[in-house]
Amino acid sequence: MRNREYTPGSGNVFADLNFPKADDLLAKAALAARIIAEIQRRRLMQSQAAAILGIDQPKISALEHGKLSGFSIERLMRCLLVLGRDIEIVVKARAKARLGARLRVA
16 A cells, blocks of 8 residues: 555635635535435425425526525525524634634534
């Protein structure tokens, strides 16, 4: 076996790939994953989910394929609320070890 060098990830793949607004992208991905999980848990077809969420079926398809540019964080949170999921927002002081503040979905 060969020794391979690697760089540990930061926990945010978007930041690791130097995407702008990486925290926002990670939050949107996490929210979308929760929406998709709820749709799957309910065994909804895309058209049924679209009707419940008040959006069109192609938007559900885009959501399921990770195409989130058409969704704001606020819109994704509204979808979760419509699906009966609670959302809790916690504001706290930034950790001293980090240079900047961050946005995170737990």
